[in-house]
Amino acid sequence: MTSAGSGLRPGVRLSGPLATVLAVALALLSGCDSPLAGPGCPPACVGVKAIGANLTGENLARVNLSGANLADANLRNANLYQAILVASNLTGADLVDANLTRADLSGAQLRDANLTGVALRDARLSGADLTSATLTRVVLTGVALDASVLVQTRLVGAVLQDANLNGAHMADCYLSGANLRSANLVGADLTNAIIRGAALRNAQLNGAQLRDTSMASADLSGANLEGADLTGADLSGALLTNARLGRANLTNTDFSGADLSGADLSGTRMYGTILNGAYLQGATMLGAAFVPPDGTEDAALAAEAHFGGVTYDANTVWPQGFLPPTSASTAAEAGSR
Amino acid sequence: MNTSTNPRALGVLRAIGIVVLAVGLGGCWSRLPSGCPPACVAAQLGGRDLSGVDFAGVRLIEANLRQSDLTRANLSGADLSGANLQEARLRGADLTDARLIGADLTKATLVGAVLNRTDLTGATLNDADLTSIDLTRGVSLDGANLFRTVLVGARLSGVNLRAFRCWGADLTMADLSRAQLNGGWMSASDLHGANLTGADLRGTWLNLADLSGANLRAANLDGTWQVGARLTGAILAEATLRGAVLVGTNLNGADLRGTDLTGARLQATDDFTDRDRLRQLIDDPAINSLSDAEWSALEIGDARLSGAQYDDLTVWPRPVSVQEVNQ
Numbered sequence: 048m049t050s051a052g053s054g055l056r057p058g059v060r061l062s063g064p065l066a067t068v069l070a071v072a073l074a075l076l077s078g079c080d081s082p083l084a085g086p087g088c089p090p091a092c093v094g095v096k097a098i099g100a101n102l103t104g105e106n107l108a109r110v111n112l113s114g115a116n117l118a119d120a121n122l123r124n125a126n127l128y129q130a131i132l133v134a135s136n137l138t139g140a141d142l143v144d145a146n147l148t149r150a151d152l153s154g155a156q157l158r159d160a161n162l163t164g165v166a167l168r169d170a171r172l173s174g175a176d177l178t179s180a181t182l183t184r185v186v187l188t189g190v191a192l193d194a195s196v197l198v199q200t201r202l203v204g205a206v207l208q209d210a211n212l213n214g215a216h217m218a219d220c221y222l223s224g225a226n227l228r229s230a231n232l233v234g235a236d237l238t239n240a241i242i243r244g245a246a247l248r249n250a251q252l253n254g255a256q257l258r259d260t261s262m263a264s265a266d267l268s269g270a271n272l273e274g275a276d277l278t279g280a281d282l283s284g285a286l287l288t289n290a291r292l293g294r295a296n297l298t299n300t301d302f303s304g305a306d307l308s309g310a311d312l313s314g315t316r317m318y319g320t321i322l323n324g325a326y327l328q329g330a331t332m333l334g335a336a337f338v339p340p341d342g343t344e345d346a347a348l349a350a351e352a353h354f355g356g357v358t359y360d361a362n363t364v365w366p367q368g369f370l371p372p373t374s375a376s377t378a379a380e381a382g383s384r
Numbered sequence: 385m386n387t388s389t390n391p392r393a394l395g396v397l398r399a400i401g402i403v404v405l406a407v408g409l410g411g412c413w414s415r416l417p418s419g420c421p422p423a424c425v426a427a428q429l430g431g432r433d434l435s436g437v438d439f440a441g442v443r444l445i446e447a448n449l450r451q452s453d454l455t456r457a458n459l460s461g462a463d464l465s466g467a468n469l470q471e472a473r474l475r476g477a478d479l480t481d482a483r484l485i486g487a488d489l490t491k492a493t494l495v496g497a498v499l500n501r502t503d504l505t506g507a508t509l510n511d512a513d514l515t516s517i518d519l520t521r522g523v524s525l526d527g528a529n530l531f532r533t534v535l536v537g538a539r540l541s542g543v544n545l546r547a548f549r550c551w552g553a554d555l556t557m558a559d560l561s562r563a564q565l566n567g568g569w570m571s572a573s574d575l576h577g578a579n580l581t582g583a584d585l586r587g588t589w590l591n592l593a594d595l596s597g598a599n600l601r602a603a604n605l606d607g608t609w610q611v612g613a614r615l616t617g618a619i620l621a622e623a624t625l626r627g628a629v630l631v632g633t634n635l636n637g638a639d640l641r642g643t644d645l646t647g648a649r650l651q652a653t654d655d656f657t658d659r660d661r662l663r664q665l666i667d668d669p670a671i672n673s674l675s676d677a678e679w680s681a682l683e684i685g686d687a688r689l690s691g692a693q694y695d696d697l698t699v700w701p702r703p704v705s706v707q708e709v710n711q
Contacts (some may be wrong), residue, residue: 089476120485124423125682132597142518143426144423144425145424161426161446162468163425163426163446163600164425164443164445164446181426181446181466181504183445183446183465183466183486184445184463184465184485201446201466202488203465203466203485203506204465204466204480204483204485204486204505212516221404221486223485223486223505223507223527224485224486224505224506224507224527226463241506243486243505243526243527243528244485244505244506244524244526245506245527251547260528263547263549264505264526264527264546264547265526265527265528266698283546283547283549283567283569284526284527284546284547284548284567285547287417302566302567302590303547303567303568303569303587303588304544304545304546304547304566304567304568304587305547305567314668320661322587323566323567323586323587323588323589323607323609324546324547324566324567324584324586324587324588324607325567325587345600346565354607355586355587355606355607355608355609355627355628355629356566356567356586356587356588356604356605356606356607356608356626356627357586357587357607358586370649372607372627373626373627373646373647374586374606374607374627374628374647375607375627376586376626383427
């Protein structure tokens with residue numbers, strides 16, 4: 048008994064420091080009071096200032112945060128279900144894995160915000176500024192995005208199917224592997240955007256600014272690109288079957304290995320266009336210009352179009368007076384693809 | 385009574401204390417931050433030793449894995465889309481069904497990695513080491529950039545890689561037989577000893593490429609640009625090179641039996657003496673970055689054909705004298 052008792056003594060002595068350690072650990076684990084504490088906040092937090100606040104995992108469902116300043120706030124895993132964040136400042140905020148289902152972010156400042164893994168079902172982002180924000184693999188179907196700014200936004204592998212992005216500002220946007228099927232991108236500015244391997248089947252891109260975009264291996268079958276500016280765009284290996292490209296500017300556009308079978312290329316400018324190894328079965332190039340008229344600015348800038356090893360068939364409509372080059376072969380000669 | 389309960393209470397307290405200390409210290413020393421996995425989205429894992437870690441099915445979207453060691457890690461079914469994997473070591477890692485959409489794998493090592501149905505859509509693999517990798521099992525490389533990628537001995541047989549973007553890549557001894565590579569950007573790449581039998585290379589840029597000793601039997605090279613390319617000792621038997629630009633191409637000792645060279649350009653015309661015009665025509669960084677000295681060393685002139693084998697079935701673009709071939 049005595050030996051047992053003496054054996055316990057160090058334990059008794061240790062209980063002091065142990066208690067301190069426990070108290071400190073508990074204090075750290077429990078966290079401080081919500082930084083949003085204020086009269087009636089939450090739920091009424093209109094215009095609250097919580098710059099750089101730690102709101103990790105906080106439950107802010109249905110909270111009114113209109114005009115709140117949450118710049119650089121940590122909102123990781125926060126529950127913002129149906130929260131009102133209208134005209135709030137979320138610049139540089141960490142919203143990773145946050146729940147923004149049915150949240151209203153209209154006119155919100157989301158510059159440089161990290162929205163990776165967020166749930167945005169039925170949320171509103173109308174007029175929101177998402178410049179340089181990260182939305183990798185985020186599902187944006189049904190999200191109101193009208194008049195939102197998506198310049199330099201990271202939307203890698205994001206789902207934007209049927210999205211209404213009419214006239215959207217999306218220059219330098221990063222959309223590789225994104226799903227943009229049947230999306231409305233009429234007149235959108237996608238200058239210099241990276242859209243490699245994205246799905247754009249049946250997308251409406253008529254009149255869109257696609258200058259210097261990187262769209263290698265993208266699926267644009269059945270897409271409407273009428274009157275679009277594709278100057279210097281990379282469409283190598285892209286699928287453009289039955290795509291409508293009438294009157295588009297294709298100066299220096301790269302269609303290497305692209306499938307343009309059944310595509311409408313009539314009335315296009317094809318100065319210096321690269322069509323090496325492309326499929327042109329049933330494509331219409333009525334009134335397309337391959338060589339810029341002498342003396343024009345284009346003549347000095349662009350070379351002749353390249354047609355090395357293209358495949359065509361009896362249904363391919365070439366511009367008047369154009370003879371397919373020696374390296375071109377008919378679909379029958381080329382055999383199966 | 386008290387003496388019997390107190391030790392128990394103290395024991396519990398001590399146990400809790402030890403657990404708290406262990407968690408605290410473990411947190412500092414653990415290879416993974418708390419909560420990851422499963423919550424690894426945008427996790428900061430750069431430079432860590434994660435060799436052999438089980439990340440099966442884990443969401444690692446936008447994770448920073450720069451310079452991390454993922455040797456033999458289990459990444460099957462993991463989502464690494466948009467992740468930064470620059471200089472990451474993925475030797476022997478299992479990437480079966482993994483998503484790497486738009487991931488940055490610049491200078492990463494993937495030697496011995498298992499790629500089954502791996503989605504590398506829009507990924508960047510520039511300068512990555514993929515030596516002996518097998519890319520034949522449903523791997524998607526749509527829109528991927530493979531500039532200067534090491535693909536020595538890689539297996540790409542029968543793979544559809546339309547407009548393959550592997551400028552400057554090392555494809556020495558790679559198996560590209562029956563691969564769809566039309567419209568590819570393969571200039572300045574090293575393909576010596578590669579197997580390209582029956583491959584579709586229509587309209588592919590192969591300027592300054594090294595195809596010496598490559599097997600191109602029955603390959604389709606119609607409309608290819610091979611300015612300054614090396615095809616010494618290459619097998620081009622039964623291959624078609626219609627309308628191909630072979631200016632400055634070295635075909636010494638090549639096998640041209642039954643090769644179709646209809647409309648091919650073998651001679652340097654005015655177009656090819658005007659370097660600026662040529663640079664503009666080719667739009668190739670390999671050409672554009674050449675110094676004047678390097679350019680001169682290329683001796684872009686007529687194609688060289690000494691010692692090339694040919695037969696009655698060889699179709700020449702113009703009458704070629706026996707002297708010219710056998711000089």
